[in-house]
Amino acid sequence: MYRRANELFPGFEEYRIETPDINFAVLTAGSGSVILLLHGYPETRSAWHRFAPVLAKTYTVVVPDLPGYGESRVTGNSRGMGSKRRMAKSLREMMLALGHRRYAVVGHDRGGRVAYRMALDFPETVTALVSVTVVPIPEMWEGASKAFGMGAWHWFMMAQPAPLPETLMAADPRFLVDLTLGKMAENIERINPLALEDYRLAFDNPDVRHAMCEDYRAGATTDETDDLADRMSDRKIEVPVLLFWEKDRLYGGGREPLDIWADWASKVQGKGIGGGHLLPETAASEMLEELLPFLEKAIDVPGQ
Numbered sequence: 001m002y003r004r005a006n007e008l009f010p011g012f013e014e015y016r017i018e019t020p021d022i023n024f025a026v027l028t029a030g031s032g033s034v035i036l037l038l039h040g041y042p043e044t045r046s047a048w049h050r051f052a053p054v055l056a057k058t059y060t061v062v063v064p065d066l067p068g069y070g071e072s073r074v075t076g077n078s079r080g081m082g083s084k085r086r087m088a089k090s091l092r093e094m095m096l097a098l099g100h101r102r103y104a105v106v107g108h109d110r111g112g113r114v115a116y117r118m119a120l121d122f123p124e125t126v127t128a129l130v131s132v133t134v135v136p137i138p139e140m141w142e143g144a145s146k147a148f149g150m151g152a153w154h155w156f157m158m159a160q161p162a163p164l165p166e167t168l169m170a171a172d173p174r175f176l177v178d179l180t181l182g183k184m185a186e187n188i189e190r191i192n193p194l195a196l197e198d199y200r201l202a203f204d205n206p207d208v209r210h211a212m213c214e215d216y217r218a219g220a221t222t223d224e225t226d227d228l229a230d231r232m233s234d235r236k237i238e239v240p241v242l243l244f245w246e247k248d249r250l251y252g253g254g255r256e257p258l259d260i261w262a263d264w265a266s267k268v269q270g271k272g273i274g275g276g277h278l279l280p281e282t283a284a285s286e287m288l289e290e291l292l293p294f295l296e297k298a299i300d301v302p303g304q
Contacts (some may be wrong), residue, residue, distance in 0.1 A: 006051035008194055009063070011056065017285075019093040021076030021086070026064040026094065028186045032058030033127075033299045034100045036091070037063045040109020040133075041154075041212055042177050044070035046195040047108065050284035051291075059295070062103070064094060066111060068211020069203050082214030084117040084220045092122055101125065104299055106291075108132035108280050110215055113223065116264070119237045120230055128298035130242045130291060133277055135251045135260045137219055137227045143253030151211050154180070158216035163235050170206060177203040186276035195281070228261075242299040243270025244279055244287055269294070 006104075012029040027045060035055055039047040045063045055061045065072035067087050074081050091114065095103060104127050107115025112134030119126040149156060158165045169176055177200055182188035188196070202208050245257040249272075261268045271290055275282035 004223065007051055007199075008192070010044055012052065012061075012063070014267075015098075017097050019074075019090050019097065020083070021074060022067045022090045022094070023073045024064050024067075024090075024094045025071035025077050026098075027052070028060065028062045028098065030058070030060045032059050033096075034062065034103035034297075035295070036067060036095065036100075036103050036105045036199040037061065038091070038105065038107040038111025038114055039069070040107075040111050041215065042180055042199060042203055043071075043109075043195075043278075044198050046070075046088045046192075046198040047278075047280055048194060049195055051106075051280060051288065052289060055295075059299075060100070061094065061100065062100065064091065064248045065231045066215075067091075068214065069208060070198075072209070074211065078214075080214075080218065080222065081211065082216070082218035083131065083226075084218065085222070085226055086122060087114045088121055091118065092125060095125075101153070102127050103130075104128040104130070104295060106130040106132070107134070108127060109134065109277070113137065113219070116225070116237065117223075119239060119241075120235060123238060126239055128240045128242070129237060129265070130244070130294070131261070132279055132287075133245045133246055134263055135257055135274075136231070137224050138231060139185050139251065139253070139255070139260050141220075141224060142275065143251065143255070145253075155216060155219070159220040162213065163218075166206065168208050169209050169213075173203050173209065174200060181278070184277040185282055190276075190282050191278070192281070231263070237264060238266050240294070241265040241268045241270075242298075243268060243293045244290070245270065245272050246277060246279070247272035247274045 012027040015026050017024040024080050037048045045065050053060050105115040112131045118130045273283045
């Protein structure tokens with residue numbers, strides 16, 4: 001294993017979990033109620049290295065690579081593998097294989113999209129939802145503008161049919177991943193060097209880059225369709241929801257994140273934090289100040 005798990009996640013055990021479609025790479029440690037941590041693009045589970053050891057003092061913590069990302073490999077039919085509904089289903093199967101039936105889900109970026117899909121599709125499973133720098137996909141597309149396109153160009157490029165984005169990304173993967181991470185963190189030096197090398201090594205793999213493109217393709221197609229169906233039916237997330245967003249940024253055409261999420265969830269609270277897009281790495285301490293009391297109040301049942 002190329003990942004620096006011992007240094008980034010002291011005391012965690014690594015497992016390979018087979019589900020019908022995915023061979024998951026997952027780390028876990030701790031005891032008590034269960035928390036599932038889901039990372040974003042273009043990262044791996046290493047994104048949670050500042051959170052997982054802290055949470056494991058009180059909770060059982062599960063930290064996988066998302067399907068197709070890092071070292072989690074798609075083993076079933078790869079068609080449509082970027083669907084958040086499909087990812088949510090596979091992650092639920094992984095958690096059941098680990099013996100966990102109920103748990104809180106904390107998701108950042110693409111992992112945040114999988115997290116809210118899990119809360120919508122499996123309300124009997126998710127006890128609380130924490131969404132980091134994410135609003136639902138319809139609001140993102142409806143609020144898209146020139147500024148959004150110039151800043152988040154990868155939403156459009158990576159959603160193009162294969163093999164166009166895969167071919168372009170293969171030209172210089174290290175340049176692309178460093179450019180992306182540096183912009184998201186507002187300075188690449190803010191990222192732990194061990195985690196950064198993990199992201200680079202994963203991004204070197206053409207299968208991982210293809211999975212990332214499938215993720216964004218789904219965001220422009222099936223994910224939007226699934227979300228719109230829920231919005232039109234007024235289907236809501238009923239568990240407690242905690243939001244973190246990039247301070248001073250407006251989402252979805254200039255709306256406040258709390259206002260957007262109030263259309264999707266019954267019990268929402270949150271806070272804008274400075275530090276760019278990669279808040280789990282650049283603002284972990286400030287996030288934990290809000291997260292720990294939220295989890296203590298929201299999680300009132302065992303995770304098993």
